[in-house]
Amino acid sequence: MDIKLQQVSYAYAAGTPFEKRALYDVDLTIPSGSYQAIIGHTGSGKSTILQHLNAILKPTSGTVQIGDKRIDAGQKPKELKSVRQRVGIVFQFPEHQLFEETVEKDIMFGPMNFGVPEEEALRRAHELVGLLGLPQQVLEKSPFDLSGGQMRRVAIAGVLAMDPEVLVLDEPTAGLDPRGRKEIMNLFARLHREKGLTTVLVTHSMEDAGRYADRIAIMHSGKCVVEGTPQEVFAQTELLEDFRLELPQSVKLQRTIEEMTGHEFPTLYLTEEELAEALASYWTPNGEGMN
Amino acid sequence: MLEKMIFGRYIPGDSIVHRIDARAKLVFVFLFIAIVFLANNWITYGLLIAFTLTIVAVSGIRFYFIVSGLKPVLFLLVFTFLLHTFFTKEGTVLLDLGFTEIYTGGVIQGIFIAIRFFVLVVMTTILTLTTTPISITDALELLLNPLKKIKLPVHELALMMSISLRFIPTLMDETDKIMKAQMARGSDMTTGPFKERMKAVVPLLIPLFVSAFKRAEDLATAMEVRGYKGGEGRTRYRQLDWNLRDTVAILLLVVFAVGLFLLRS
Ligand SMILES: Nc1ncnc2c1ncn2[C@@H]1O[C@H](COP(=O)(O)OP(=O)(O)O)[C@@H](O)[C@H]1O
Numbered sequence A: 001m002d003i004k005l006q007q008v009s010y011a012y013a014a015g016t017p018f019e020k021r022a023l024y025d026v027d028l029t030i031p032s033g034s035y036q037a038i039i040g041h042t043g044s045g046k047s048t049i050l051q052h053l054n055a056i057l058k059p060t061s062g063t064v065q066i067g068d069k070r071i072d073a074g075q076k077p078k079e080l081k082s083v084r085q086r087v088g089i090v091f092q093f094p095e096h097q098l099f100e101e102t103v104e105k106d107i108m109f110g111p112m113n114f115g116v117p118e119e120e121a122l123r124r125a126h127e128l129v130g131l132l133g134l135p136q137q138v139l140e141k142s143p144f145d146l147s148g149g150q151m152r153r154v155a156i157a158g159v160l161a162m163d164p165e166v167l168v169l170d171e172p173t174a175g176l177d178p179r180g181r182k183e184i185m186n187l188f189a190r191l192h193r194e195k196g197l198t199t200v201l202v203t204h205s206m207e208d209a210g211r212y213a214d215r216i217a218i219m220h221s222g223k224c225v226v227e228g229t230p231q232e233v234f235a236q237t238e239l240l241e242d243f244r245l246e247l248p249q250s251v252k253l254q255r256t257i258e259e260m261t262g263h264e265f266p267t268l269y270l271t272e273e274e275l276a277e278a279l280a281s282y283w284t285p286n287g288e289g290m291n
Numbered sequence B: 001m002l003e004k005m006i007f008g009r010y011i012p013g014d015s016i017v018h019r020i021d022a023r024a025k026l027v028f029v030f031l032f033i034a035i036v037f038l039a040n041n042w043i044t045y046g047l048l049i050a051f052t053l054t055i056v057a058v059s060g061i062r063f064y065f066i067v068s069g070l071k072p073v074l075f076l077l078v079f080t081f082l083l084h085t086f087f088t089k090e091g092t093v094l095l096d097l098g099f100t101e102i103y104t105g106g107v108i109q110g111i112f113i114a115i116r117f118f119v120l121v122v123m124t125t126i127l128t129l130t131t132t133p134i135s136i137t138d139a140l141e142l143l144l145n146p147l148k149k150i151k152l153p154v155h156e157l158a159l160m161m162s163i164s165l166r167f168i169p170t171l172m173d174e175t176d177k178i179m180k181a182q183m184a185r186g187s188d189m190t191t192g193p194f195k196e197r198m199k200a201v202v203p204l205l206i207p208l209f210v211s212a213f214k215r216a217e218d219l220a221t222a223m224e225v226r227g228y229k230g231g232e233g234r235t236r237y238r239q240l241d242w243n244l245r246d247t248v249a250i251l252l253l254v255v256f257a258v259g260l261f262l263l264r265s
C-alpha cells in the first residue's frame, strides 16, 4: 500500500492565538514495501508527519493518499478504521498506552477493536511475545509490573498484533539500553525483509537510518528539505552541516581515513561491517595498499 | 484534539486588564458575580452585557476567540435557556405546543438567565486568560491570609491550587497523546455510537491516572529534596503591587453596581 503526501501543511490549534504551524507543503511518497527513515531535530515536524499516515491528523491544506483512501484538507472524517488497521503506529514512548489487567489482554486490544476473533487475537499475542523476546510468563502479568524495556516491547507487540501492512515507528528505541535497541531494530528489519512490511522509522540515530533504510527524508522546521537514498543523502556533507546533522559513525571514520591517506573509496560505507570489509580488502600484511 | 479548550489558559498581553493587580481582579470578579444578581429587567441586563463586552474589548482578546473557545459551555447555556422557557409559567401564552404551553414570561426568564450565565462565564474566562495562574494563586493566598487565624491551611490550599493549574496543560497534552495512541489501536472516542465512545474511555483514563500518580510522586520527591517544608517563613520572589488603577477598577465596579441598583425594578 503506497502512502503519498502532497503539499501537506498542518497547523496545531488552527484559528486560535495558540496556532502553531508544524508542516509546510510537505511532499513525500512511501512506496509499498520500502523502508523510509525520517530524520531531523526535535520540533522539526517528524511526529506530526507520522500522524498523517493513518489519518489521526488531517492536513490543514494538501492531500494524503493512503492506499485507496484519499484524505483532503478540511473534509469530514470518513470511515477510517480500515486505514488505522492497515497502518500501525508505534508512538514515542508507547509504554504509556498500556492499560489492561494483563499483558495478554493489552496485546489483544488492538486486533479485537478491528474485529479479529478472540482465538486469533490470543494466538497472535502468544506468538508476538516470543517474537519480541519476552518469556511467555509475562502474558499473565500486569503490564505495570514490568520493567521499562519490557513494557516497550509489549506496546510494540500490541501494534504488531493488528497485523498492519505499514509499520510506523516514532523513535522506537529512545531510552532503551544499547542491547535492547539492537534487538528491536533487528526485529523490525527482519519483519521488513521477511514479511515485506512497509516501514517508516523516525530516528535520531544516523547509524540506524544508514543501516536499515532504503530512503531517508530530512525534516527541518516543518519542511522536508532532502529526500533520497542513504548514499545520496549522506554524500551531501555540507548540506547536513547546514542542518546540524551528523554523519553515521562509519562514514565519519571513512572520511577521516580518506583525508589522512588521500585515498578515495568508490562508495559510502553506511555500516561498520561494510567499512571494515572495504578496509580489509585494501589491507595487505606488508603495509601496502592503503595508498 | 483538545487544543481548542481555552479554560484555564493564559494569553500574554499588556492591556490594562492584564496589568491590573491579580488581587484586584479576583475581588472584581467575585463582586461582579454578586452584582450580576442585581439585574432584573431589560435595561439592567443590557448594561451587564455592555459592561462585559467593554472589558473584553479593553483586554484586547478577540471576542470571536472567546466565543469559539467557550463552545463546550455554550451547550449548558442553551440548556438553561430551554429549561426556563419550558418551565416558567408566567405572563401570557406565547405558543401552544399541545403537550405544553410556552409563556412570554418563560422566554424572557430564559433570556435573562442565559445572559447571566454568559456574562459570568465570559468574565471568569477573561480573568484566567489575562492573569497567569501563578499570580492568581498568589493573590488568593494573600487575600485569604487573615483566615490563617482560624487555622485554615491557606498556604497549602494555594499550593494545591497552583500545582493543579500548573499541571492542567501537561495533563491535556498527555490526554491528547494517549487518545491518539489508542485511536491508532482502533479505539476511538471522538466518533461512533455513544456506547462505543464510552468503551473507549477506560483505555484513556487508566494510563492517564497512572502517569498522574507517577508525576505527583516525582514532584513530591523533587520538592522534598529541595527542602520544602510548608509555608512557614517562606519568602516570595514575585511581589504583587497594588496601584491607584487597581483601586479605580474596584471603584468603577461599585459605581456600576449602584447604577444597576437604581435602574432595577
Ligand atoms: N499537540 C500540539 N499542540 C501544539 N503544538 C504542537 C503539538 N505537537 C507538536 N507541536 C509543535 O509542532 C512542531 C513539530 O512537532 P513534532 O512533529 O512533535 O516534532 P518532532 O517529532 O520532529 O520533534 C513543534 O514546534 C511542536 O512544538
Ligand SMILES: [Mg+2]
Pocket: A043, A046, A047, A048, A092, A170
Ligand atoms: Mg517527535
